[in-house]
Amino acid sequence: MSSKRVVEHVETKICKKCGRILPVDRFRMVKGQFHNPYYLGQCKECEYKYQREYLAEKNKIEFSHNLEILIQRHYKDIKPERILDISNFKFIPLGSDEIFVKLMDYRNTWLSNYGRVIRFSDGKYNLLQGSYDKYGALFYSLRKNVFYNGKWVYKSVHLYAAKAVIEEFIMNPDIANNVYIWHSGYDKQDCYYRNLYPLNQEQYRIVKNHFNKTGDDSETFILKVMNDIRYKPDDWSRRAMETVMCGIGYHGSENVDCTSKSYLKWHDMLVRCYNEKFHERQPQYRECTVCEEWLNYSNFKVWYDQNKIKGMSLDLDKDILFKGNKIYSPETCCFVPHAINTLFLNKKADRGDFPIGVSYEKDKKKFRAYMSFMGKQIKIGTFDTAESAFARYKEYKEDVIKDIAEQYKDEIPYKVYEAMMNWEIEIDD
DSSP: OOSEEEETTEEEEEOTTTOOEEEGGGEEEEEOTTSOEEEEEEEHHHHHHHHHHHHHHHTOOOOOTTOOOOOOOOBOOOOGGGBOOOTTSSOOOSSTTOOEEEOTTBTTEEEETTSOEEEEETTEEEEOOOEEOTTSOEEEEEEEEEEETTEEEEEEEEEEHHHHHHHHHBOOSOTTTOOEEEEGGGOTTOOOGGGEEEEOHHHHHHHHHHHHHHOOOOHHHHHHHHHOGGGSOTTOOGGGGSEEETTTEEOSSSOOOTTSHHHHHHHHHHHHHHOHHHHHHOGGGTTOEEOGGGGBHHHHHHHHHHHOOTTOOEEEESSSSSTTOOEESTTTOEEEEHHHHHHTOOOGGGSTTSOTTEEEETTTTEEEEEEEETTEEEEEEEESSHHHHHHHHHHHHHHHHHHHHHHTTTTSOHHHHHHHHTOOOOTTO
16 A cells, blocks of 8 residues: 555644654655655655754764873973064063964064964064954965975965864874864964864864853863774774884874885984984984974875975975074974085084094194085195194085075075084084
8 A cells, every 4th residue: 555645635644753744745756766746755854853863873972981191282392593572562462471483484583382473574573453254264374495396485375273283282193094173162363372172073073062062162072072983084093002112202193104105304314313232323312302293104104105205305304494493303304415414414423622623633743624425525724723623624614505595595494504504613512
């Protein structure tokens, strides 16, 4: 018997869920495979009820038994050289802890941990106003140094405040997947670094649904979501967090190619910092460390892929941008041609008691000034005192650094060019 009946000229249908006889307008009409219209077997009320139950079950938060908190909330250490002194400015800080940190890839631009931007132009420091997109996210129109059409140039870009604050101030445990940003209280205009959480898509969905339902987005709850394996990417496992390199580095993902160039760079970086046998040969690396974010190979790979230049063989350098730097990190490292990298090698342990660039020739009872470049020693001259030999070495080496900076100007980021042009040799280097 047909489920349709005509009662007092009103067409009806029996709902397969609740069994009621209802007018057909209480059922949703859809189109079939061949665009033929038909009514669903369940009424709109039952359909809506089923959808609510399905969504409620889907959004139900249940954490894994014996949840292990492997990932904690950490913030980055900021090099003092990057912090802008605003004590003499008329800008009113948004908080007692507001600091403005130099953005390395933007000329004369500083970002605060509250998401504000200062730019130096026309001889003065200006606090930029910024704009909001249709989703309410704050951004600034700036010029970024990028490699384009075979050379380094400045191009106009939109710098999103929340994303930039996370990159500069917050240790992101999974840069490849944590591309969603949760703002405390779901306030997208709040870009204070302690109120921002980098999450993956599933983690963001869980936090948002829980907040909408309960009003709770506490750090305790978010950390549980971040650490629960059920909300991790498919290529994550507990094994991916185990230290496999120098007792400190871990893969961060199951899908790792240990023969790739990025992995070999990561391997060599960790060996330089944490391998005792390597330190016996190269003691100048004993005090060097790798930032927490890069102990995760998957994080390092993201930076590597974003900064490598196709077709170029480049060295990973930590010494040029900040003189005396001992930390490998996204903020302190850059890729440079090998010729430039060799300019800044400092074999302090090999030169004895004399200043850098100076040796003593016993047979002549003179002090020789020299510099090493690309594995070769260049003799600069002989002098009566170590001080005069160093003075000539300093002058010569600084001129060489500036000359090579000009030669490679189109092939190196502006931040490297600027550091080389301002480089000063000190007697105790």
